[in-house]
C-alpha cells in the first residue's frame with residue numbers, strides 16, 4: 001500500500017521529529033536520499049557521475065535547499081553542477097554554501113540558465129515543494145516549456161503540482177522521476193499531478209505519521225483482499241451478485257456486466273433484464289430471472305444501471321429498496337441524479353456510485369439543485385469531486401477516469417495506480433461495474449470492493465493491450481481478469 005499524507009500532516013510530523021533532532025538533520029537525510037537516486041540515474045545514463053552535467057533549479061524555500069545540498073554531493077563526486085537561482089536573494093544559505101564549497105557554479109543570468117538546462121544530463125527541480133501555492137511563477141515558466149535532453153528529477157513534488165490534490169494551476173515542470181520525502185503526497189498519485197511526477201520514489205526520513213489521507217493499493221494488499229473460496233464453500237456462501245443491466249437498445253451492456261461479475265469472486269451471477277436469452281447463450285452458468293430485482297430472489301449485492309435505458313428507473317428503485325449493497329452505474333446514475341441524495345436516505349446497506357465525470361456532474365446538480373458543473377473542471381479536481389459526491393450522497397463513490405478515485409463518506413480515499421488509457425473503450429465501465437458488484441457480493445467492504453475492482457480492471461486493460469493486434473475491446477478486458485488474479489496472487493506468494 002502506498003500511503004499519502006496532506007501537507008499539514010507532513011508539517012506536523014516534521015515539527016515533532018525536528019524537535020528531537022539536531023538542526024538541519026532532516027534536510028541532510030532528504031538530500032542524501034535525493035543525491036543517491038540522482039547518482040544512480042546518472043550512472044545508468046552515462047556510466048558514471050564524474051563529468052556529467054547537472055543543473056539545480058533552486059527556489060526560495062527548503063525545497064531549493066534539498067536540491068542544493070544534493071547538487072553539492074554530486075559536485076563532490078565530479079559532476080559539473082550549476083545552480084540556477086530563481087529568487088537569488090532568498091536562496092537557501094546553507095545549501096548554497098555547500099554547493100560553492102564543492103565547486104559548483106551559481107548562474108544568475110536566466111538565458112545562461114535556460115541554455116544549461118537544455119543541455120544538462122540531469123536537472124534537479126527544487127523550485128518549490130510542499131510550500132508551493134498556486135501555479136509556477138513567471139520566472140520558472142520558461143523552464144517548464146524549454147526543450148531538454150536530460151532526466152528531470154523533481155524534489156518532493158514536481159513544481160507547479162498541488163501536493164494535496166494533484167491539481168495543476170497553469171504550467172508545471174514535467175519530471176521523469178520524483179523523489180519524495182517521508183511519505184507520498186496525494187498529488188503524486190492523482191492526475192493531472194501524477195502525470196507530471198513520472199516514477200515516484202520514497203525516501204524515508206523517520207517521520208511518525210498519522211493514518212493516510214489517501215492510499216493506493218499495490219499487489220500484496222490486493223492479494224490479501226481477494227476473496228478465497230473456503231474448502232466447504234458452495235456458491236451461495238460465496239455470495240450471489242444480482243445484475244440488472246441491458247435493455248433493448250443496449251443488450252451488450254448486460255453481457256459485459258455479467259462477464260465482469262463472473263470474474264469477481266462471487267459464487268454465482270443472477271441476471272435480471274431483457275437480455276436474459278443472450279446472457280444465457282453466452283454465459284450458460286448465469287442464473288436468470290424474469291422481471292426486476294424485487295422478485296429475483298436473494299442476492300448479496302446488486303449492480304444496477306449499465307445499459308439500462310428506460311428500465312433503469314424501476315430497477316434502481318427496487319434494488320435500493322433491498323437491504324444488500326447496491327452498485328449504481330450508468331443509466332442508474334442518471335436516474336439517481338434526477339432523484340437526488342434523498343433516494344438513498346433510507347438505505348441500511350452501503351451504496352457504491354461509479355460515475356465518470358459527466359455522470360458526476362449530473363449527480364452534483366441533483367444534490368445541490370444547480371446546473372451541472374463542467375466535466376473537465378471535475379476531472380481536474382478528481383479527489384475533491386469524489387469526496388464532494390460521497391459527502392452529498394452519503395455513499396461510496398468510484399470516480400472513473402485517468403486516475404480512478406474511490407472516496408468513502410467517512411473521508412477515506414483510495415486512488416488507483418493501474419489505470420491505462422486502453423480502458424477508455426466502449427463497455428469497459430460495464431465490466432468494472434459487474435466486477436465490483438461481484439466483490440461486494442463476495443463480502444468485501446465497499447471501499448475495498450471498489451478499489452480492488454479498479455485495480456484488477458486496470459491490470460486487465462494493460463494485460464489485454466499487451467497482446468499485439470487490434471485495439472482492446474471490453475470483452476477482452478473481462479477475459480483478461482483470470483490472468484491478472486493469478487498474477488496478483490502469484491506475486492503475493494513470491495513475497496512470503
Ligand SMILES: NC(=O)C1=CN([C@@H]2O[C@H](COP(=O)(O)OP(=O)(O)OC[C@H]3O[C@@H](n4cnc5c(N)ncnc54)[C@H](OP(=O)(O)O)[C@@H]3O)[C@@H](O)[C@H]2O)[C@@H](O)CC1
Nearest residue numbers: 014027030060061062063128129130131132133135137156
Ligand atoms: N516537511 C518535511 O518533512 C521535510 C521537508 N523538506 C523539504 O522542504 C520542502 C518544504 O520547504 P518550504 O516549507 O520551505 O517550502 P517550499 O516548498 O520550498 O516553498 C516555499 C517557498 O517557495 C515560495 N513559493 C510559494 N509558492 C510558490 C510558487 N508557486 N512558485 C514559486 N515560489 C513559490 C515561497 O516564497 P514566497 O511565497 O514567500 O515568495 C517560499 O519561500 C519540502 O517540499 C521538502 O523538499 C526536507 O528538507 C526535509 C523534510
Ligand SMILES: [K+]
Nearest residue numbers: 125128155157
Ligand atoms: K520541486
